[in-house]
Amino acid sequence: MEAIEHVLDRARQGNAEALSALYHRFLPGIFGYIAARVPDRSTAEDLTSDVFVQMVEGIHRLRAQDEAGFSAWLLRIARVTVAGYYRTRAKQPAHFSLPDTGWEQTQAGPFALQGSSPETDPVQWVEAREEWQAVVQSINQLTEEQRQVLVGRLLLGYDVETVARMLGKKANAVKALQFRALQSLQRLLGKSRRPLPVLQHQKKEKGR
């Protein structure tokens, strides 16, 4: 596998293969970060597109030489993009969004009860949607550093040292941030009395 430093060099020169490689490597993390912060998948997809378009447009100016530096840069773009989204939304009048068919189609599995699906059962669809809203709200209450630790460790699969380099912190500080992030999330989800949808699904699987 080609070292990330070489991929970065080639991507800076506009090489399509290198850009694709970076895109595939970082798409899950960036999408996960955004999807955990916005209420619906279509918004998450739109914002993820914006982030990667900015990556393509700005990579030739990037100074980072390693993966941690590149991740930090990309996550910074993602953070600014999400903040921009919330700023714009705050200026717009409140409205209810229509159900997104693509979203439900893909989510049918985890939320499915025997003999019913969110598509056919509107009550179940609303419940699932509300559950995820609670998760998003809880994640939005974490600090930015805590969110970035969770993304780095759980979605990008980095070890503690890489996340530490990404955040410019020591490994012990990252471990403490990780612990506090999960603890806070558990407390916040407990308050909302809504377990993660996937847990609900798993419990049902076990029960069967």
Next chain:
Amino acid sequence: MKPREERLNDRLEQVELDRRFHGLGGQHPGEFMMSGREQEHDPEVEDLVALAQRLQQAHHLQVTPDFARQLEQRLLRHRAQLQLQHGSTRRSLFALLRARPALSAVLGLCVLVCLLSTSVLALAAQVTNPTSPLYGVRRWEQHVQIQMSSPADQAGLDLQFARDQLKTLPSLADAAHADAYHQALLDLDQQVTTTAAAVKKLPAGVQQTQLTSELASVKHDSIQVLRALLPRLALPEQLATTGELARLGDTVPIRSRVSLKLPVHPSNRATVSFTGLALQPGAHLLVNGTVSEATGTLQDGQLVFVVEWAGEQHPHSLGMLNPDGTAAETTAIGIEDAPGGNQHGNGNKPSATPTPHGNKPSATPTPHGNKPSATPTSHH
């Protein structure tokens, strides 16, 4: 026992290892590790590990293959478009220049002129010697900078330029740079005067108070520097420097009246008396711009020199060079004849008539030019 955050991290790493191993179709390494760790089993840590796993697996956070594919295609198209735009901009410029050689010549000339003027301005900014041809450019640059600033900034810039001017003086304090020294001293004087005027124009307030204090500091520094330079200077520069010190507010000798009492007989001694302020005993007499060996003594507030005076010729100028290097000279000399004779002049008009030779004492100055052995001879 390890702290909780350490244990949580160990467990998360273990789970990640398991996940990867399972992904590769291997045996579950966590099962072996768990047995050794059961003693450390902590329900809170396990709950957090479970939460982390659920987050990792949450389908809301997973990318759909369709979206991933479409976005990748969109990005590659966007990249190609960017490259095309970039290339066409570059190509169109080259094509235009190739098609119109006159335009490229003009552009080239403009670039050359810009480069040259930038270099000249950059070089001029470094110039400190007032005799350098670039010194004028530097002064012009400073002038433009000042003109383009607000009144408060103008005063600040004036102060800065006065400080810069002061810094150049020590490098010019030698015989080889006499002209440059005079010019630099004049420029310093002008700069300090301009600064004082600019500060005075400012409305009363904190800024004016601050700039006034900075101006006082510049004047104080100038006095210190000029005083230190005095011993290194030749007489004309010492005279000019003393004048500048006086304008900066320093205490320098000020003579209000000079009188010369000529001897009755040509072989007798003449008496030169200075009346004024801050006169210093031990000063040397200056006759027609040359230092004599005669030293003065203070008598009733007057500085008195008794010198051998051959002949009856009247000096063109008289002055004094103090032990601290300050000097003063005047052509307004009151001539008194020997007792019984007439008194000429009232100390305001030079009553002495220069000889065709310019009334120079015939004594030859030493190689340093400061110590002629003294007596002016008469020119008949």
